[in-house]
Amino acid sequence: MSSQSPSTRLKAEEEPREAIFISHAAPEDNAFTLWLGAKLAAMGYEVWADVLKLRGGDDWQRKLENALRHRACKMLLVANPRAVDKQGVRNEIQIASDVAHKLGDAAFIIPLRMEPFEAPFLIAHAQYIDFTRGWAHGLSELLETLQETYRVPRNPAGEEKNWREIQLIHGKTLVTEPERLISNWLSIDQLPTKIRYYEFKGQVSERRAQERMREAPWPLKRFRLGFLTFAPIHDLQDHFGPNLPIRPKEERRVADFLESGWSELDIVRLDARNHFSDLARQAFEKLFAERGLRHYALSGTQSAWWPPVHIAPTTKIGFRWGDVAGLRQIQGVSHKRQMNWHFAVSVAARSAPVPHIRIVSRLVFTEDGDKPFDDLAKMHRLRRSFAKTWRNARWRDMLLAFLHWLAEGQDSLSVPVTSEEGVVLGLPPMSWEVPVSLPVEDEAPEPDDDDPSDDDEPDESDSPSAVGGPEEAGDDV
Numbered sequence: 001m002s003s004q005s006p007s008t009r010l011k012a013e014e015e016p017r018e019a020i021f022i023s024h025a026a027p028e029d030n031a032f033t034l035w036l037g038a039k040l041a042a043m044g045y046e047v048w049a050d051v052l053k054l055r056g057g058d059d060w061q062r063k064l065e066n067a068l069r070h071r072a073c074k075m076l077l078v079a080n081p082r083a084v085d086k087q088g089v090r091n092e093i094q095i096a097s098d099v100a101h102k103l104g105d106a107a108f109i110i111p112l113r114m115e116p117f118e119a120p121f122l123i124a125h126a127q128y129i130d131f132t133r134g135w136a137h138g139l140s141e142l143l144e145t146l147q148e149t150y151r152v153p154r155n156p157a158g159e160e161k162n163w164r165e166i167q168l169i170h171g172k173t174l175v176t177e178p179e180r181l182i183s184n185w186l187s188i189d190q191l192p193t194k195i196r197y198y199e200f201k202g203q204v205s206e207r208r209a210q211e212r213m214r215e216a217p218w219p220l221k222r223f224r225l226g227f228l229t230f231a232p233i234h235d236l237q238d239h240f241g242p243n244l245p246i247r248p249k250e251e252r253r254v255a256d257f258l259e260s261g262w263s264e265l266d267i268v269r270l271d272a273r274n275h276f277s278d279l280a281r282q283a284f285e286k287l288f289a290e291r292g293l294r295h296y297a298l299s300g301t302q303s304a305w306w307p308p309v310h311i312a313p314t315t316k317i318g319f320r321w322g323d324v325a326g327l328r329q330i331q332g333v334s335h336k337r338q339m340n341w342h343f344a345v346s347v348a349a350r351s352a353p354v355p356h357i358r359i360v361s362r363l364v365f366t367e368d369g370d371k372p373f374d375d376l377a378k379m380h381r382l383r384r385s386f387a388k389t390w391r392n393a394r395w396r397d398m399l400l401a402f403l404h405w406l407a408e409g410q411d412s413l414s415v416p417v418t419s420e421e422g423v424v425l426g427l428p429p430m431s432w433e434v435p436v437s438l439p440v441e442d443e444a445p446e447p448d449d450d451d452p453s454d455d456d457e458p459d460e461s462d463s464p465s466a467v468g469g470p471e472e473a474g475d476d477v
Contacts (some may be wrong), residue, residue, distance in 0.1 A: 017051060017103075018153045019071040020146075022049035023092040024078035028388060030137070032114070039139055044154035045146070048072065068095050072108075073152055075099075076142075079111040079128065085118055097122045105149070105410065112138060179437035182324065182396055182429045186403075188355035190424035191254045192230040192417050195276075197265060199226035201245040212240055219282035219417055221275050224266075228275055230254070230417040258351050262358060273351040278356065280349035280423055283415045292309060292407065296364050296372055304362040306344035309369030312405055319404035321399075321411055321428040328394070328401040331369075336388070340369040341386065343398045349423075359403075359427055361395050403427060 020040060024033045030051050037052045048067040068075065075096040083089045093109065100108035111119070111128035119126070129145060131138030147154045200209055209349040213220060213227055217239055220229035226246065229236070233248055240246050252262050258276055261269040285295070285305065296304045309331065316327045330343040344362035349355075365382045366372050373379050407413040407427055415420035 015070060016153075017071060017073040018155075019046040019048050019067060019073065020152065021072035021096075022047065022078065023054070023075055023083075023089055023096070024049065025080070025083035025086050025089060026050060028082050029078045029080070029114075030384075036076075036112075036134065036139070043143065045152065046155070048073075064092075065095065068092060069099055072096075073098070074107075074146070074150060075109050077109055077111045077123065078115050079113050079119070080115040081117045081410055082116055084228045085178065090120065093120060093122050110142075110145070110321065112142070118329070175437055176435065177437045178433050178435055180431055180433050182400075182428065183432070184359045184361070184399060185356040185430045186359065186413070186425040187430050188349075188423060189412065189426045190422075191258075191355070192421045192423065195228060195230055195254050195257050195279075196232070196248055196250045197223065197226060197228055197250040197300050198233075198236070198246045199224070199249050201215065201247050204244050209244055212244055215239075218419075219279040219286070221278050224274075227277070230279065230421065232418060232420075233418050276351065277349040279417065280415070281347055283417045283423060283460075284347045284357070287415050294372075298346070298362070302346055304344035304346050304364060306342040306362070306364040307338065308366075312402075314369075317401040317405050319400045319428075321404075324400065324428045324431075326397045326400060328397040330398055330402050330405070333369075337382075338387070339373075339382075340366045342366065342369075345399075345402065356430065357423075359399060359429070361399055400428060403429070 022033050022037060024030070033049050033051050037047045037049055040047045048064070048071065050064060052247055075092070077083070077089070077093065077096075096109050100106065109123050109126050111123055112125050112131050113128040114131050129138055129142045138463050146176045167476075177461065210222075213222060216229075216236070218229060218231040220227045220231070226249070233246070236246060250262075250264055254276070257267075257272050259269070261267045261272040267275070285303070288305040289295070293305040293307050296306060298304055307330065314329070314331055314333075316329050318327050318400055319325060331341060333340050344358040344364045346362060348358045348360070350358055363383055363386065364372055365379055365386070371383075403413070404427075413425045413427060415425065416422045
């Protein structure tokens with residue numbers, strides 16, 4: 001593999017071994033490698049990796065091999081099932097094993113365990129650093145190992161310079177071309193008129209009252225001896241019936257409720273906004289259920305709502321609001337992985353800085369377009385791996401296509417909160433124009449195919465894994 005001249009090799013061999021080489025799967029682990037490289041550089045270490053040191057036009061194979069053979073005092077292996085199966089990573093493991101033998105350093109290779117993986121023979125006995133409990137936790141253990149166990153040299157004088165260079169590696173120069181940025185916020189253009197407080201009359205069954213409140217046709221929030229709701233009395237009487245008589249106690253304009261709370265009920269402004277958020281979320285979820293969307297429980301108390309194949313189109317959905325236009329799928333089939341994928345959303349109402357509904361994009365995977373996978377670990381792995389190549393434009397357009405379908409092509413969406421009123425949302429989502437932008441001429445257009453995964457890897461191993469969303473890549477320190 002080496003193409004170096006004898007004089008180049010001799011010069012390289014005379015250089016002190018002070019560098020840390022990071023071997024990783026590209027592009028899947030680029031983000032982690034950039035993060036780790038910046039952290040190590042900030043501590044004064046010299047760091048080598050293809051995403052850190054090389055520029056366009058460089059002979060990357062030659063430079064990487066030279067760094068690994070002649071500059072590195074340790075090689076960090078970003079270890080997961082994807083990485084150890086890639087031929088490029090295996091080549092680097094082989095070179096590092098040869099270097100370790102030459103140096104007499106059995107601990108030259110330090111695996112960073114990102115996920116459970118089957119270790120190749122050459123590193124089967126290597127002691128790994130555990131990153132599965134979070135990036136911050138793993139970094140702390142790694143730094144202690146480098147400093148206390150192996151005493152890898154550092155150059156404190158170069159800390160700021162090294163850190164700044166790595167931070168700017170993939171930086172682009174801003175151009176003075178305006179750009180429109182479309183958010184995931186839907187403006188609340190019209191609020192319901194009033195919020196009301198009801199109490200139950202006399203002695204009622206607590207169990208029965210709670211049950212009927214959960215089944216109420218309109219959003220309500222339990223409060224004191226009754227509940228808060230936007231609904232007038234005639235929307236609720238038949239539901240609660242003569243066995244659970246209710247009476248209106250207080251009412252207040254919703255705009256005033258959000259601005260200053262409700263002093264008569266000892267509700268401060270922050271609590272008022274939280275109550276409104278809960279009621280608005282309930283209204284959205286009732287609308288989703290009426291449109292045939294399914295509920296999927298995420299980690300903690302979060303939920304996602306997704307369309308089965310018989311509810312929403314499986315072909316591309318066109319959307320247009322003035323100059324905001326496009327075409328996207330919101331669900332499809334991966335024949336390679338033998339599954340269906342579905343765009344899903346979570347919603348949250350916010351009163352500041354302006355009243356709006358925030359839509360969070362999700363993905364749900366099913367066996368047949370109707371039944372989500374029972375294996376939560378599998379669902380978690382798919383959320384992390386399936387859409388790893390999707391860029392922001394794709395997520396934005398899927399959200400716009402979903403909203404266009406949900407609103408039936410209208411420029412507003414009314415989410416009912418009573419038989420006569422709703423929370424009226426403006427479409428498309430809120431946007432801002434900024435005076436500068438990033439050049440995109442060198443970026444290849446993203447394919448708009450049914451199965452966006454363009455790698456050859458099947459679903460990852462069935463090893464146990466923590467359950468959560470794709471944002472759980474790690475913690476910063």
